[in-house]
Amino acid sequence: MKTVIDMQDVSWKKDGKTILSNVKWKVNKGEHWALLGLNGSGKTTLLNIINGYIWPSTGTISVLGQTFGKTDLRELRKSIGWVSTSLQERLNERALTEDIVVSGKFASIGLYEVAKPSDFEQAYQIMEQIGCSHLIGRTYQTCSQGEKQKLLIARGLMTDPKLLILDEPTSGLDFLSREDLLTSIQKLATKQEAPTILYVTHHIEEVLPIFNQTLLLREGSIFEQGRTEDLLTTDMLTDFFQTPIEVEWKNKRAWMSVAVSGEREDAITT
Numbered sequence: 001m002k003t004v005i006d007m008q009d010v011s012w013k014k015d016g017k018t019i020l021s022n023v024k025w026k027v028n029k030g031e032h033w034a035l036l037g038l039n040g041s042g043k044t045t046l047l048n049i050i051n052g053y054i055w056p057s058t059g060t061i062s063v064l065g066q067t068f069g070k071t072d073l074r075e076l077r078k079s080i081g082w083v084s085t086s087l088q089e090r091l092n093e094r095a096l097t098e099d100i101v102v103s104g105k106f107a108s109i110g111l112y113e114v115a116k117p118s119d120f121e122q123a124y125q126i127m128e129q130i131g132c133s134h135l136i137g138r139t140y141q142t143c144s145q146g147e148k149q150k151l152l153i154a155r156g157l158m159t160d161p162k163l164l165i166l167d168e169p170t171s172g173l174d175f176l177s178r179e180d181l182l183t184s185i186q187k188l189a190t191k192q193e194a195p196t197i198l199y200v201t202h203h204i205e206e207v208l209p210i211f212n213q214t215l216l217l218r219e220g221s222i223f224e225q226g227r228t229e230d231l232l233t234t235d236m237l238t239d240f241f242q243t244p245i246e247v248e249w250k251n252k253r254a255w256m257s258v259a260v261s262g263e264r265e266d267a268i269t270t
């Protein structure tokens, strides 16, 4: 299967307000996407649609070859790993880290089904791969924010997903923990049979080289989409954010700063 996500003219209206409008977006196998956009631009809503948590008001969508409306979404969700900070609040703080990871197998929040020894073997392997196996035996509540995020990614990998959604996975991390987590993500993406990754962030320097494609969302519409190196430029992002900014590329990552007053005002188009 070549196409991982295919959205055609997807819109979502809520209480008379258009939150997403006319999204046309295709994700192919072999691509990893970064999603950028200001608060409220519709990123999480878009991801909620992909996961079938909300239903589009108009348009068609297929994910991993399953057309919505003709498929069992609960089954589809098993092929999608989902990591967001809102998930943290729903987990049992007193559970052991390995139980948290294993619970991903059942795509549920607690351990409602009985896990087999082989499930734990798998959890240990994934924890090793993500760099959090030293946390085995500890309770979730004793882990730092960065460690918790790694555990959530490990949890999201338990079903061997084809699609992994990371919605601001580095929020609340110090800069070293953040780099550490990014290294784990880069490693994961370069593995054979790696899932397609969608990565939401507010910090463009987190767009690792593996994220070869980028989607820019503004006020519920796609502002631009395409190759990351073509999109993360001074001119494009100045236009996108409607603020004079400067982008510098260093170590195959883009870094953004607000331009010194006056320097790039010419570049803003209204």
Ligand SMILES: Nc1ncnc2c1ncn2[C@@H]1O[C@H](COP(=O)(O)OP(=O)(O)OP(=O)(O)O)[C@@H](O)[C@H]1O
Pocket: 014, 019, 037, 038, 039, 040, 041, 042, 043, 044, 045, 046
């Ligand atoms: N269930 C809902 N009911 C009403 N409005 C909603 C609902 N869900 C989202 N919205 C609105 O839709 C807009 C987009 O929200 P969304 O959470 O997708 O933004 P986001 O791009 O993920 O923002 P952030 O960067 O802050 O996470 C916001 O204005 C939000 O208030």
Ligand SMILES: [Mg+2]
Pocket: 043, 044, 045, 167
């Ligand atoms: Mg969001």
